[in-house]
Amino acid sequence: MKEKDEISRRDFMKVATWSIGGLIGLGWGIPAIAYVASPAWKSEQAQxxxxxxxxxxxxxxxxxxxxxxxxxxxxxxxxxxxxxxxxxxxxxxxxxxxxxxxxxxxxxxxxxxxxxxxxxxxxxxxxxxxxxxxxxxxxxxxxxxxxxxxxxxxxxxxx
Ligand code: FES
Known part of the structure; x- marks a missing residue:
C-alpha cells in the first residue's frame, strides 16, 4: 500500500511537471507561431x-x-x-x-x-x-x- 502511494505521488509529479511545461510551451509557442506565420495568412493586399x-x-x-x-x-x-x-x-x-x-x-x-x-x-x-x-x-x-x-x-x- 505504501509503495503504491509513492508511485502515485511520483506519477502525479510527472503529470504536474509535464502539464506546467506544456502550458508554458503553449504560452510561448502560439504567439511565436502566429507571429511567424501571419504574413502567409494575409490574403488581401492593402490598396x-x-x-x-x-x-x-x-x-x-x-x-x-x-x-x-x-x-x-x-x-x-x-x-x-x-x-x-x-x-x-x-x-x-x-x-x-x-x-x-x-x-x-x-x-x-x-x-x-x-x-x-x-x-x-x-x-x-x-x-x-x-x-x-x-x-x-x-x-x-x-x-x-x-x-x-x-x-x-x-x-x-x-x-
Ligand atoms: S493574350 Fe490572347 S489576345 Fe491577348
Missing amino acids: VWIRLGATSKVELGVPTLFKVKVKRQTGWIVNEEELSVYVLTEDGRNYIAMSNVCTHLGCRVRWIAEQDRFFCPCHNGVFDQQGNVVSGPPPRPLNQYQVKVEDGQLFILGG
Missing part, C-alpha cells in the same frame, strides 16, 4: 495610391504609357515589379488609366498610334483607345484603375 507621374506628360487624346516600380508582398516574399499603365485624357481634366495586361491570357498590349488601336501580340486581340475590345479573343475591355490628380501628379489606386 495604396501609386504615383505615376505628371499630368503634363499626357497628350490629349493619346494613350500615354507610364511605368512605375511597385513592391508586392506574398507571404514573406517581397518582390519589386514594374507596372505599365496607359493614361488617356480628352480634356486634360478627366483621366482614365488602363492596365496594359490583355484580358485574354495576360500578354502585354501595345498602343500603335498609326492605327489608333492597342494590339496584343499573342492572339491578335485588338482594343480601341478607351480599351474596349474591337476584335480577337479578349473577353472584356482592358482593366481600369481608379485615378486621382494632386498637384499636377497622377495617382492610381492599386495594391
